[in-house]
Amino acid sequence: MTSGRSFYITTPIYYPSDVPHIGHGYTTVAVDALARWHRQAGDDTWMLTGTDEHGQKMMRAAAANGATPQEWVDRLVSESWFPLLETLDVANDDFIRTTQPRHEERVKEFVQAIYDRGYIYAGEFEALYCVGCEEFKTESEIVDGEGPFEGLKVCVIHSKPLELLQEKNYFFKLSEFQDRLLELYAEQPDFIRPDSARNEVVSFVKSGLKDLSISRSTFDWGITVPWDESHVIYVWVDALLNYATAIGYGTDPEQFARHWPAYHVVGKDILRFHAVIWPAMLMAAGVDVPKGVFAHGWLLVGGEKMSKSKLTGIAPNEITDVFGSDAYRYYFLSAIAFGQDGSFSWEDLSARYQAELANGFGNLASRTVAMIGRYFEGIVPPPGEYTERDVRVQKITADAATTADAAIERFRIDEAIDAVWKLVDDLNQYITENEPWALAKDDAQRVRLGTVLYTAAEGLRALAVLLSPVMPVATQKLWEALGVPARLVDQPIRRAGEWGQLAPGTSVNGLAPLFPRVEQA
Template identity: 60%
Template sequence: DEHGQKVLRTAQAHGVAPQDWADRLVATAWEPVLKVIDVANDDFIRTTQSRHTTRVQAFLQSLYDSGEVYQGQYEGPYCVGCEEYKLPDDLVDGTGEHAGQRCCPIHLTPVEMLVETNYFFALSRYAERLIAHYEAHPSAVEPASARNEVMSFLRSGVKDLSISRSTFDWGVKVPWDPSHVVYVWFDALLNYATAVGLGDTDGPGKEQFDATFPADVHLVGKDILRFHAVIWPAMLMAAGLPLPRQVFAHGWLLVGGEKMSKSRLTGISPDSIVDHFGSDAFRYYFMRAISFGQDGSFSWEDMSARYNSELANGLGNLASRVTAMTNRYFDGVLPPAVDGSAEEAIHDIAAAAAAGADAAIDSLDFSSSLASAWTLVEALNGYLTEQEPWQVAKAMDQDPAARERVATVLATAAEGLRVVAVLLNPVMPKACAALWHMLGADAALGALGDQRVQTAGQWGQLPAGVSLTKGDALFPRLVDEDAAKGQN
């Protein structure tokens, strides 16, 4: 999303052209952070790319030709940071240096009063259709608080949307009037469709569009909910295109009760967190500690506590104990199990954990999905504590029953760890890949990425005879000083 007045002014403040500024941000900020937190994206579309701009112009021209776009005049308060006209009732009173001024509720900076002759999209035509759609499909906007906000906005009276600007030239040119550029949000929303071939009538673009559009889920910040749940579906309705199945609005990360902000220097760099805890722990913490869809706060102390108790002492220690004892007592070769009631209880917990994790993922409840997986981690740790295979092993040489019991306990724990690796892999790929290898599962069952959460709970997939190896600690325990270093 590289167009608009905000990008233009920032580039001018840095003494560079807006395209150069956008190139710099992509190269030094956006793409590197994906690598830091191990995010793999299928594509990286930029709104300055010709594959996007030409399709935006074609889409807009079609709406203009069909009477969905007209020329008019607009006057109202505008936030450059949001690239959005604000409703007067949404504004807040400024404080400090902005005292006496009306400010954006998100950026807390003064709005500008703009009067422009622009082109408008007939958004108001679609308010009733959108209300009917969301009444018929309540899960189309989640969570419930977001849906209520959207419905309240639609029922309060929707005005037509100004979709062009003539006071600056950094944007996609309006095809029938090059003195105007397309409003940045109208332009940017279309990249969900232009990236997969919007408007292509044949060839790879049409094939990709037919196979992938519309989206199953749009994950968006709650501050841009109206764009995605009002403007975007109205644009699609106007063009006769299908709507996304769901828009899910996630919350904010808070510092001191306020949204993290780069402009106010209240953000925490992902690099700083990953440098001290690793990318897997970063991903785990923000998926587990904060309910998706709600606001949440980050603290170094809480992350350090969760890292040590849940990752280092919980999962990491479990994997180390199972692989170490298998190597000590069975030369690293997984023995067969003779199941009893204790083992059958673990089977049931594993099946329930997999089913619960899968259902929670489907509803985008990532915290509950991880909590389901963690019931198995805790059960396996409790199982080892109760069965005490290290104590029973003392009689292995003289008592075949003792040997059989130790074999059963370790085989059960290893199979349980197989389930855990599959359930946690989407969130902690590095640690789970290491665990998969430690279990010998890659040789016996194939690549971890090919395993399905839906079938992970089916017991007995890791066969006896595979070789378990002792690897490095999945999550080395950190002392309090380590977290303090990261915080500083």
């Protein structure tokens, strides 16, 4: 059931030369949660992720490991990147690899189109290049080396020496798009979010754009330039095009028109590629620019940005093996304001797991289902007359759904979870205040007991729906425990706050703890 409203969202395509760390996992679960929400709202949703497999860095890594580049990327993707999606319960609609024929053929078509339209020319080039970034460096990104690299120019991100490249290359006339880009940012203030990211891009573009070298001729691991086979297309141009090639650019106009334009969620370190080069390329080809680019912050571990070279990279399964995938998803999506940097620590994860998931949401679910089992033989009781306090629960439920939906529209998953958690906290308080275990001892209070437990159970129904994009595993278990015959994924999420959807007379089923206690080593 779709509303016809298209919601196409992408992760960056990841560079698979390294194994995934929790930063990759963070971006992926954020995009997955947004996609799940829109899918469950009935929007025509499509989520894309994938891998960026060309370029010099990949060629060198393959050679160092005694493999051809294709053998090397096949191994990396099958051993590390596909399993990541299973580990984190990601429901992507497609996975694109830049070595797939569907991508390579469509990239050539796109580059040929902008060449035919006069936006590409041949020229000579000399500049310092970072193989780690696969990028030519501007002066602000170059620093003097220290220690073993003293006397050399190094990349500010990788702290490794840069290589001076002199090549005859093809250039894209990026400089011609400065005014059109500034116009786009002015006309669509939320094209780049958050504001800090937008401000950075606007000032970068205002300071002047240089034409972009879009081909390389010193190595051959890439997609060949269609009119000159001695060149391969610069890896970033090839990579950015995945968002268009995956949905049929050039070969399936119907599919392309159905999904395009997209929302792109990226780490802030690759923001300029997505907010400057990519829309300019699309303008040059006469294709609509994306709907928007959202740059999230970095995950810091011990105060440092995660990286394999500094051994701060943590593999996602180190967390999921202990706490489960739902806790991983919940923690990263709720503990960090989406768009800002966030710090990861095992202590914080452990404390939040215990307080918010095990004692908060998990305990609420277990005791509600157990009390319906104990006092009403496992049948959801009908509510009697509602008191003012019951009505307050209903209002908090309705507010949770509308506030969360508005937050999702702003890409603020953290604010959406906060809104829903108000209901978790309120229901726990409601049970404490109403003491169903005391009401159960008094036959005269039977109707009141039914109202209290119906209210708690109906609140749980709303929570199962509203939290399912964030915690698909636990919410499915809760849904089955509530005994609702319809499928959880079919529940319209924007209507989750409408009271009274759980039918009295429904049989509940036993519920094992949603978030079992974790023994800390």
